[in-house]
Amino acid sequence: MNLSSLRLRLMGLALVWVVLSLVAAAVVLQYLFAINIERTMRSDMEATLGRLAAVIMPEMETPAISAPLPDPLYSVPLSGKYWQIEDAETGETTRSRSLWDLELAVPDAGGGQAVMSHVEGPSGGHLLLLTQMLEMSGPERTRLFRVTVGEDHAPIDAAISSFNSDAAAVLALLGSLLILAAWLQIVLGLSPVTALRRGVEEVRQGSADRLRGKFPTELAPLVEEVNALLESRETSVTKARERAADLAHGLKTPLAALHGVAERLRAQGEEREAHLIDDLAFEMSERVDHQLRLAVLHQRTSAHTASTSLNTAVLRTLTVLKKTARGETLHWVAQLGDDCQVDMHRQDLLELVGIVLENAAKWAEGRVTIRGWRAGEHASVSVEDDGPGIAEDQLEQLGRRGVRLDESKPGSGLGLAMAAEILEINRGAIAYDRAESGGLKVTLTLPLAARG
Known part of the structure; x- marks a missing residue:
């Protein structure tokens, strides 16, 4: 990138800002989406845990439920939805048919509050568990059960992956539109500077003598200063040429008089002196013409161009x-x-x-x-x-x-x-x-x- 270009410098900064903003937005959106989808899953699992607690039969020695849960996936082996009830005193366990003969490695859950945890699932995948300790009164005593509901995390991962793909496409389109908008903003914002550069180029090439046009208030003082400098330079050059011309015209009469003197001396026989005066007058006239021709030359700097x-x-x-x-x-x-x-x-x-x-x-x-x-x-x-x-x-x-x-x-x-x-x-x-x-x-x- 040419750092001396204001337009490219601003475009580079805008590009960096847009990319960083979109990357930050992508990270935040992914995080919020994952949090919300897990919150929804927890809400469903809490409802399932409540329904499961309602059908536990505390009078049975081995934990059992009085009716199956309405979701048929709990009856399909390795379906991704599981439940497990464990007697906290005896360790006797009852599981959903979806677990088949496997047992969930349930972490401790004290305090009576439902605890969310992440463990390895029956098929080696990522499993999300919701566990709660429940006290239930039976005919003879109060019993303590560790009730767990689990769901496979793969649907969440698939949803997050699909969301990331869609979000990436949308953010890429948004980024392109933002970069295009930034470029248009820079081009339109710097158009007065472009007009100023074009005006300076016209002055350099001699096609204009001043910077002309309407400029914003930020550039107006600069334009006025440049025009004042151009006017001052033109005035100085004009006065210098006028003084040179005045000097030249002022010397024409004395030089003509010298030629007249030479002619009179030649008529009197003073050929040598007449010839000397003629030579001096001619050389002075040549030098005056030389200086006049130099005065009208176009003085230039390396910035001036012509064709x-x-x-x-x-x-x-x-x-x-x-x-x-x-x-x-x-x-x-x-x-x-x-x-x-x-x-x-x-x-x-x-x-x-x-x-x-x-x-x-x-x-x-x-x-x-x-x-x-x-x-x-x-x-x-x-x-x-x-x-x-x-x-x-x-x-x-x-x-x-x-x-x-x-x-x-x-x-x-x-x-x-x-x-x-x-x-x-x-x-x-x-x-x-x-x-x-x-x-x-x-x-x-x-x-x-x-x-x-």
Whole structure:
């Protein structure tokens, strides 16, 4: 049993309680049934003993009765019903014909009260005896008789066994109904918790921004606290993005002014200083754009889940790049396998694929090859260009923020660094190698989205 499941924990406790209750009920019912059936038998035996006492003939030297008992079983050998009369002084005994030539081992019964006892019967079975000492006045003296009535206990045992079988079937049915009722009670009782879990899952997947719905009073404070935290987080993220945007827009004007200064210096023949200012302004502009793009990334924890088509992101980005001036001159080859749903927000995946494909387009001589495949619990995409490539001893420096290994083309070296940051947020990986065509091969590894 998964002890972390509240539903299974409650069901386990209910199951234990139902089983223990039914076992206790079975024991108590069996005991009460046996007591009541033995009480009924004792009542019948007391009536028989009274009838037997009424027909004893105290004047006879040997104990005798004046008339047989009405139950014919007392006349049938070993029938299971017996009586015996013993003279307490002489030991002379008279028995029912059902005892044949056997004699009951009767225990002492003093005090004048009827005594119930259990002994071994004539046929080796369990026999129930009721014995009482009776004083009777005869013509010459008062005589003392030990009168005993016995019945076989087998009918009681059979009745108890039959009762146990019927009771077991009824209790099993009752137990099944109780367990079903307990399960329904737990399911219905925990349905608000299930609704809360579903709401949290929707928030994690981004399909909802708040926990919505009616919750019981016990859960309402928790829902309010969670919604307050979500609102506070959204407000903080929004303000952070607004500040980043304000900072970026605030820097656009000074950067444009720097370009104007560079142009005036170039017109005055200060080519070197103009070029230096242009480079600084361009790098600052690139870094501002980089920070703005980072600000809109979806910050995640291990609890957040998402599902986005990898092939769709690649094909959509490829379609856009083919329409650019640089993309029109290149031959694009896409060898994508079965579509994979990856655990990444759609916008972040488009940003990641766009960075890698734009980098390949910038350095390719005439061809860019894209391959996709699934490997276990991950999906991978490789992008190869046929450009000049990078020396193997410099591959490990790729993706480091602000590092440019080739100054021949414009850029700040932040593109692949940003790709690495996106993958770090989304628990992915990036690897660099030399392509077969001599250019750079970039391989992205992304976790697959959770099924179901």
